[in-house]
Amino acid sequence: xxxxxxxxxxxxTQGFAGYNLAWSPFFENKLAVASSANYGLVGNxxxxxxxxxxxAVAPSPGLMVEKMFDTxxxxxxxxxxxxxxxxxxxxxGDGSIKLWDVALNDxxxxxxxxxxxxxxxxxxxxxxxxxxxxxxxxxxxKVWHPERKTSLTTIQSHTACVYACAFSPHNPDLLAxxxxxxxxRLFDLRQPPTTGVGGGGAVAPPTLEPVATLPVGGEVLxxxxxxxxxxxxxxxxxxxxxxxxxxxxxxGGVGKTLSTSLPGRGQMPVAALLGHEYAVRKVAFSxxxxxxxxxxxxxxxxxxxxxxxxxxxxxxxxxxxxxSGAMRRVYDAHTEFVVGIGWSLFHEGLVASxxxxxxxxxxxxxx
Amino acid sequence: MSSRISQIASQxxxxxxxxxxxxxxKVKHDDDVVIVATARTPFCKARKGGLKDTKxxxxxxxxxxxxxxxxxxxxxxxxxxxxxxxxxDDSEYYIRAASLAAGIPNTSPTLLVNRFxxxxxxxxxxxxxxxxxxxxxxxxxxxxxxxxxxxxxxxxFSQELNAASQEAQDCSMPMGWTSENVAGQFNISRQxxxxxxxxxxxxxxxxxxxxxxxxxxxxxxxxxxxxxxxxVSADDGIRPSTSAQDxxxxxxxxPQWAPSHTTGGNASQxxxxxxxxxxxxxxxxxxxxxxxxxxxxxxAVSGLEPRIMGIxxxxxxxxxxxxxxxxxxxxxxxxxxxxxxSMYVYCVEKLGLDPEKVNVNGGACALxxxxxxxxxxxxxxxxxxxxxxxxxxxVVSMCIGT
Numbered sequence: 001x002x003x004x005x006x007x008x009x010x011x012x013t014q015g016f017a018g019y020n021l022a023w024s025p026f027f028e029n030k031l032a033v034a035s036s037a038n039y040g041l042v043g044n045x046x047x048x049x050x051x052x053x054x055x056a057v058a059p060s061p062g063l064m065v066e067k068m069f070d071t072x073x074x075x076x077x078x079x080x081x082x083x084x085x086x087x088x089x090x091x092x093g094d095g096s097i098k099l100w101d102v103a104l105n106d107x108x109x110x111x112x113x114x115x116x117x118x119x120x121x122x123x124x125x126x127x128x129x130x131x132x133x134x135x136x137x138x139x140x141x142k143v144w145h146p147e148r149k150t151s152l153t154t155i156q157s158h159t160a161c162v163y164a165c166a167f168s169p170h171n172p173d174l175l176a177x178x179x180x181x182x183x184x185r186l187f188d189l190r191q192p193p194t195t196g197v198g199g200g201g202a203v204a205p206p207t208l209e210p211v212a213t214l215p216v217g218g219e220v221l222x223x224x225x226x227x228x229x230x231x232x233x234x235x236x237x238x239x240x241x242x243x244x245x246x247x248x249x250x251x252g253g254v255g256k257t258l259s260t261s262l263p264g265r266g267q268m269p270v271a272a273l274l275g276h277e278y279a280v281r282k283v284a285f286s287x288x289x290x291x292x293x294x295x296x297x298x299x300x301x302x303x304x305x306x307x308x309x310x311x312x313x314x315x316x317x318x319x320x321x322x323x324s325g326a327m328r329r330v331y332d333a334h335t336e337f338v339v340g341i342g343w344s345l346f347h348e349g350l351v352a353s354x355x356x357x358x359x360x361x362x363x364x365x366x367x
Numbered sequence: 368m369s370s371r372i373s374q375i376a377s378q379x380x381x382x383x384x385x386x387x388x389x390x391x392x393k394v395k396h397d398d399d400v401v402i403v404a405t406a407r408t409p410f411c412k413a414r415k416g417g418l419k420d421t422k423x424x425x426x427x428x429x430x431x432x433x434x435x436x437x438x439x440x441x442x443x444x445x446x447x448x449x450x451x452x453x454x455x456d457d458s459e460y461y462i463r464a465a466s467l468a469a470g471i472p473n474t475s476p477t478l479l480v481n482r483f484x485x486x487x488x489x490x491x492x493x494x495x496x497x498x499x500x501x502x503x504x505x506x507x508x509x510x511x512x513x514x515x516x517x518x519x520x521x522x523x524f525s526q527e528l529n530a531a532s533q534e535a536q537d538c539s540m541p542m543g544w545t546s547e548n549v550a551g552q553f554n555i556s557r558q559x560x561x562x563x564x565x566x567x568x569x570x571x572x573x574x575x576x577x578x579x580x581x582x583x584x585x586x587x588x589x590x591x592x593x594x595x596x597x598x599v600s601a602d603d604g605i606r607p608s609t610s611a612q613d614x615x616x617x618x619x620x621x622p623q624w625a626p627s628h629t630t631g632g633n634a635s636q637x638x639x640x641x642x643x644x645x646x647x648x649x650x651x652x653x654x655x656x657x658x659x660x661x662x663x664x665x666x667a668v669s670g671l672e673p674r675i676m677g678i679x680x681x682x683x684x685x686x687x688x689x690x691x692x693x694x695x696x697x698x699x700x701x702x703x704x705x706x707x708x709s710m711y712v713y714c715v716e717k718l719g720l721d722p723e724k725v726n727v728n729g730g731a732c733a734l735x736x737x738x739x740x741x742x743x744x745x746x747x748x749x750x751x752x753x754x755x756x757x758x759x760x761x762v763v764s765m766c767i768g769t
Contacts, residue, residue, distance in 0.1 A: 041375075042368040093371070118371070137374070159393065159759070161374070182394040215394040218383045238383040238390070279378045298379055 007333050007361035008350070009052070011063040016046045018354025019076045020282065020340035025126075026085035027051075028346035030066075032102075033360050034090055036074025045075035047090055049102050050360065063362055069100055069108070079122045083129040087146070091119035097134055099146055114142060114151055121164045127172035135162035141177050143189065155187055156207045164223045170230040176247075178220030184235050185210040186247055212250035214267060217241060222282045226307075228290035232270075234307070236280030242295050243269035244307055271310035275303060275327050281339040288348040292328075292365065296338040302353045304329035304365045331363055380692075387692030389760065392664050397650040400495045401659035404438030405747040406430070406585045407642035410602045410735045413514040417599040418639035420592035423452070423513040424461035430509050430641040431469035433585035438645045440655065442470055445645070446503035448477045449493045451486030451510035452739040454517050471507070481739070483768040484706060486510055487642060488666075488742025494646045495663040504651045509643025510744070512737035537673040538769040545768075546634065546707035547624040549677045553713050557628040560708035561614035563715075564633035564732040566722075567705055571729025572607035579728055579755070583642075583747050604636045604735045633708035638735025642743035661750050661761075665691050673769045677710025680764035681717040687762065698724070699758035702745040704765035705730035714764075727752060741765065 016035035024030035029052035037043035047069040053062030073094035081087035086103045095115040098108035117137035124132040131152065135141045139158050142151040160180035168174035173189040193206035218239030226232035231247040250267070278298035286292035291308040310326035336356035343365075344350040354360040382388050408430060411417035418426065427450065435442055448471060450462045463477045482489045487510020494506035522539065529536040549555065574580055586600035609632075619627035620634065652659050667687035671679060680703050688695060701724055705711045711732075715725055728748055731741060742765055749761045 041371050160390065180390055182390045215396065217386070217391070217394075218388075219378060219390045221378065238378050238380070238388075239386075240384055279383070 007363045009063040009362040010333075011050055011065060011360045013046070013048055013065070013358050013360065015358065016048075017336070017356040017358055018340050018360055019074070020078060021342050021352050021354045021360060022078050022080050022088070023342050023345050023352065024080050024085070025082060025345060026080075028344075031342070031352055032078055032080065032088055033340070033354050034075035034078040035354070035358075036076070036093065039356055040074040040076065040093065043074065045071040045073055045090075045092060047071070047075055047078065047088065047100060048360075052362075063360065067102060069106065071098065076118065077121045079124040079132060081129075081146070082124045082126045089122050089124065089132055089146075091122045091134060093118045095119060095136065095138070097122065097144070110146060112144065112149075112151070114154075115140065117161075120161065121166075123166045125167045125172050126169055127167075133165045133167060133175055135165035135177055137161040139179075141165050141175070141187075143175070153189065154207070157185060157187075157210055158183065160219070163219070163221045166223055166225055168230070169225050169227050176223055176225065176233050178216070178223045178235055180219040182215055182217070182219060184214040184216050184220055184223060184233065184245065186212040186251065212247055214245060214247075214250055216243060218279070221279060224283045224285050224293075226285045226290060227287050234283045234285060234293055236283045236295055236297075238279040240274065240276045240278060240280060240297075242273040242276070242280055242283055242293065242305060244271040244273070244293075244310065246270045269314070271307055271314045271326070273305045273307070273310045273326050275330075276301070281337065282341045284341050284343055286343050286365070287345050288343070294341050294343065294351050294365065296341040296353055296355075298337045300332065300334055300336060300338060300355070302331040302334070302338050302341055302351070303327055304331075304351070329365060329367055331361075333361060333363070334359065382692035389693045389697045392662070392691060392693065393759070395649065395662075397648070397653075398499075399649040400498045400646055400663040401649050401652050402644045402646055402661045402663065402746075402750065403440070403652055403657040403659060404434055404645040405583070405643075405660060405750055406433040406437045407583050407740075407744050407747045408433070408587050408640050409584050409599050410604060410638050410640035410737065410740075410744070411599065412604050412735065413637040413639050416603045416639065417597075418513070418589060419515045421513065421589040421639065423455040423458060423511065423516055424465045425589065426513055426639065426641050427462050427465035427509070427511050428469045429587040429589070430511055430643055431466060431471060431507065433587065434507060434509070434643050434645055435470065437585065438657070440505075440645065440657065443472050443474070444505045444647075444651075445471055445475045445507050447494060447497060447506040448475055449480060449490040449506060449508045450477065450739075451480050451482075451488070451490035451508075451742060452512060453481055453483055453486055454738060455513055456516075456518055482668075484704060484736070484738050485742045485765045485767050486739040487744065488746070488763060488765060491644055491646070491663070491743060491746060492666045495666070498646060498648050505645070505647040507643065507645050508743065509641055510737075510740040510742050511641035512739040513639050514637050514737055515639050534673055540674070542676075542706070542768055543621045543629055543634075544624050545674060545676045546629045546709045547621055547626060548674050549707070549713055550628040550709040551626045552675060553678075555628065555709045555712050557626075558611070558615070559712050560628055560633040561611040563712050564614055564705075564708045565609050565611040567726065567729040567732035568606050568609035569729070570727060571602075571605045571733035574728035575602065575605055576607075579751065583751050602734055604638060605729070605733045629707055629709060633732065635704075635706050635731035635736035636734075638737045640735065640737040640740045640744065642740050642747045644743065644746060661753070676769055677707055677766045678713050678717070679766040680710075680714040684714075684718055684762060684764050687764075693760065695719075698760045698762050699756070700727060700749055700752055700761045701725045702730070702749045702761070702763045704736065704741055704745060705732045706736060706766050708732060710766050
């Protein structure tokens with residue numbers, strides 16, 4: 001194992017525990033951090049816009065806070081607009097979703113308050129660049145248009161907090177969600193909603209049925225799509241596992257209609273990467289390599305994995321701790337829960353992580 | 368704020384590593400044991416109610432038929448028939464005949480289980496364990512008791528047993544004695560017992576009036592005692608206008624044992640009845656297109672001093688929660704059999720349960736307690752209530768004589 005090394009750069013967000021970060025898809029040296037006072041348990045939130053100083057990555061890029069926006073309740077997640085270079089959407093503990101223009105000051109340009117509990121995840125569609133999704137502890141998932149006052153779609157399928165949602169980078173109508181009910185679900189937004197029957201025979205409002213449902217093991221806290229392999233998704237869960245799923249197995253063939261879900265098929269991950277000592281809070285596939293995945297955990301470390309080695313290990317027997325040689329890096333310079341992670345879109349191999357130690361670090365995936 | 372803390376604490380809970388948590392039990396696996404049908408007969412007062420002329424074998428046959436009709440499954444799928452019964456003579460013969468007469472093929476054997484008052488529950492557990500062990504894919508479990516037809520047979524233990532252990536000797540004592548012991552040892556007041564019993568009647572009356580029990584009951588045709596037949600379709604032990612003040616006037620049933628708080632009003636009624644479920648592997652239910660009503664997760668049993676046997680649920684429920692990793696607060700509804708109000712009061716208070724989540728449609732004080740049947744009845748009742756409330760997690764528990 002490669003011994004731990006200090007970050008390339010670090011930036012304090014004094015008094016605010018990091019919850020997640022996102023690199024700008026437009027500016028190579030810009031990233032944003034969603035954070036919360038008092039570890040997000042009670043109190044305010046703050047959106048930090050950070051930039052890498054002159055000198056790019058080496059030797060000392062100098063990660064600096066450029067601008068801040070304060071909110072009434074903690075911020076748990078964020079996503080840059082794929083259409084507008086200055087816009088960011090944030091997920092808040094009070095159930096609100098806010099759209100910010102970072103060129104302006106102080107106040108959000110939009111505010112939506114449809115979720116009834118903490119919003120824990122937001123994701124912008126990078127093909128249909130005019131929509132984004134949110135997921136909440138109120139068990140629902142919603143799809144939004146920045147110019148509309150109300151959500152476009154509400155999905156009521158999970159039976160516990162929905163901790164994660166993400167659009168496929170290959171198909172704008174596929175949305176994956178992960179929940180405390182232990183399931184990874186896949187929705188096809190092109191399908192018509194069906195009218196379900198609720199408890200006591202009451203007719204529930206129409207909602208989308210998932211095209212695939214996978215029992216993950218433990219509560220599912222995060223997920224991400226592989227950027228090169230369509231229908232490959234990674235999950236992180238409370239059972240400490242990072243698992244990789246080939247959803248083609250779960251929904252019965254690519255290119256075919258996604259309406260037939262075959263129960264029993266594709267219920268096993270293609271790789272189970274074991275090594276984290278507590279729940280896995282974030283997973284992120286590399287934008288540059290199909291086989292690289294970064295993860296962040298309550299065990300205060302972030303790790304980098306070679307998924308292909310994990311798949312081989314899985315194929316040749318039971319998954320082993322260390323992912324059968326798949327674990328490529330343990331980053332342990334954080335001193336509290338590591339809960340946010342993201343790969344730079346412009347500098348290959350550069351990773352940012354944010355943690356409850358009120359720090360955001362930049363480091364090299366390969367040491 | 369507290370909900371955020373508990374949310375994060377649950378994510379860090381090592382029980383989630385081994386699948387010991389509510390989240391892991393909510394995951395649907397092909398090998399899950401699921402209940403696909405529930406039914407019960409009306410519960411009628413022994414010796415004077417609607418089933419007084421119904422023999423045990425007929426009660427069983429009607430129960431089997433009701434379940435088969437409710438489930439609409441092919442009887443040849445049933446690989447074992449398990450019946451909980453405590454005290455009907457030669458019941459092994461009668462259940463086999465009843466099974467065959469109900470149209471269950473002779474290739475499906477029958478099994479009698481008896482763990483006193485929990486026999487119906489143990490019948491369900493026996494079938495569930497067989498499915499979990501991979502021995503069968505589908506089984507039928509009922510509890511049935513015709514208390515009208517109980518033969519009063521005194522029993523006594525050999526001198527060697529009584530001499531060897533006071534606890535062994537205690538096993539020969541009537542259940543009423545154990546109720547008084549619980550009331551005495553844990554200071555359960557007569558007033559509280561009457562209040563709990565009155566609430567049981569009031570809740571059962573409300574449930575009956577709202578038609579809740581009609582959803583559980585399959586009406587059955589039985590002899591009317593005058594050479595003809597009649598249709599019995601409703602419970603007949605519920606007294607709608609019962610109040611704690613009325614119950615306070617009833618004299619002690621066991622004046623010979625202090626504190627003599629137990630009465631005919633705050634103890635379970637003596638009743639005839641049957642209840643049951645059909646269980647199968649989830650993969651089979653999926654194949655047949657049967658929508659699972661519930662998933663069976665686990666069972667825990669616990670022993671204790673015979674002299675206070677009634678407090679058993681206060682030991683078994685924590686054991687079950689520990690075993691499954693489910694937290695008390697995560698349970699939506701409880702059923703605790705009201706053998707006696709003394710033990711019922713003790714268990715609810717000892718476990719710190721919200722009375723609004725326990726026996727929400729009343730219990731044996733109002734509906735009666737056909738010994739072998741009650742465990743299955745509690746499952747039937749609680750599953751219907753979960754469905755009505757759109758809730759998910761239920762625990763059923765009972766105390767067991769000796």
